[in-house]
Amino acid sequence: MSLKSIQTEVDVCYLYKILAEHEEDENVAHVFRQMSEIEHSHALAFLAKNNLEESHLPKPSGRARTLHLIGKVFGYDYILGVLLDTEKSVSSSIIKARKQTGTKESLSDTAHVTILKNILSNNNQVSGANLARFEKRHRSVGGNALRAAVLGGNDGLVSNFSLVMGIAGATSGQEEVLLAGMAGLLAGALSMALGEWISVKSSQELYENQMQLELEELETNPEGEQKELALIYMTKGIPEVQAQQMAAEIMKNKGQAHEMLIKEELGINPEDLKGSAMEAAVTSFLLFAIGAIIPVFPFFFWGGMQAVIISTVMSAIGLFLIGAAITLFTGKSVWFSGFRQVVFGLIAAAITFGIGKWIGVSVMG
Structure with a gap:
């Protein structure tokens, strides 16, 4: 076990402890504390395996502290x-290693993934209010919003950096580069915003249509829907008699039955329909624009090769971050x-700068 793997155990232990300290539901907080202790014991076991004392246990990394x-700032459901x-990722690596070595898989290989998924589902004794909070935040935040923010900024920076360098290579005029850069920023940001709006809106309309169809089926053929619900429970390992009883109990309340059917049969959660398409569009616009403005900014004040160098330096810093x-x-x-991102970004910009230079020379010639 490498020191990097031990560091991962320490970081996960630290983050579970943080979650436990800030969790309102005591049942969930208890689970997080137990998982933190398990990760700590893993780290100690790996130290012992490598003949290292507990004093060698590393502190939480900068990534974990970040x-x-x-x-x-944004809420602990991000964590x-x-x-x-x-x-x-850890579970996948363990399973892959077992397949390569021919060793038998263990329930512990995927235990932590299962526990976290159970926290985010109805398979535990967490209160209903907190379940809704977990489900909603995990889908809308839970790391995904941060990832979207990073990738949105990256798209804006790389695409506009390449565009600006291409125009700068073709012409030394400050105004031309500035005009092209701002046009690229607006065109890219508007395209991203429209695409996000269409994606969210079309998904909502599809869900609404499916939910309406499910409601009509429930009203016209309640017996068939009850059988479907019972079959869903049976596929989850619930005995047939108990599954039929549960389905019959739920069907007594049409509203509850409809909500359960669209969730279990269609995989749709009504919370998904509450997202604002306009909010998603504006967010995408801003994220792209923030990245795209970086390579353009120097051309507001400088021109020629000086602006190109400053733009390259600023863009390289942005790419590294x-x-x-x-x-x-x-x-x-x-x-x-960080440096991998810088290298790829600079290569893309260098190619477009070279093409622009070649086109510029050809036109002038």
């Missing part, structure tokens, strides 16, 4: 989403991820 800070991704931010989800090295 996630704690994000939790303070829950990142932890679920981490547990899935984006690459570093991605490590919050991947757990990779900040320096590796």
Whole structure:
């Protein structure tokens, strides 16, 4: 077991402890404390396996402390989403290693993933209010919003950086580059916003249509819907007699039955329909624009090669920060991820600058 793996155990232990300290539901808080203790015991066991004393146990990494800070600002369900991704990654690695070595799989391989999924579902004794809170926040935040923010900024920066460098290579005029850069910013941001609006709106309309169809089926053929609900419960391992009793009990309340059917049969949660398409569009517009303005900014004040150099430096810094931010989800090295992002971005910009230079020379010639 490498020191990097031990660091992962320490970080996960630290984050579970943070979640436990800020969890309102005592049942869930207790689970988080237990999982923190398990991760701590894993770290100690790995130290012993490598003939290291407990004093060698590392402190939580900068990544873990940054996630704690994000939790303070945006809510601790962000951390829950990142932890679920981490547990899935660890579980996948264990299963892959077992297949390569031919060893038998164990229930413990996926235990933590199952526990976290149960916290985010109805398979526990968490109160209904907190279940709704967990389900909603995990889908809408839980690391996904942060990831979307990082990727949105990256799209804006890389695409507009390449565009600006291409125009700068073709012409040395400050006004031309500035005009093209701002046009690229607006065109890209508006395209992202429209795409996000259409995506959210079309999903909502599809869900609403499916829910209406399910309601009509419930009204016209309640017996058939009851049988379907019982079959769903049976596929989850519930005995047939008990599944039929549960389905019959739910069908006594049409509203409850409809909600349960669209959730169990269609996989739709009504909370998904409450998202604002306009809010998603505006967010996408702003995220793209924030990244896209970076390479353009120097051309407001300078021109020629001086502006190109300053734009390149600013864009490289932005690319490095984006690459570093991605490590919050991947757990990779900040320096590796950051510089990888810089290299790819600079290569793309260099190619477009070269093409622009070639086109400019050809036109002038």
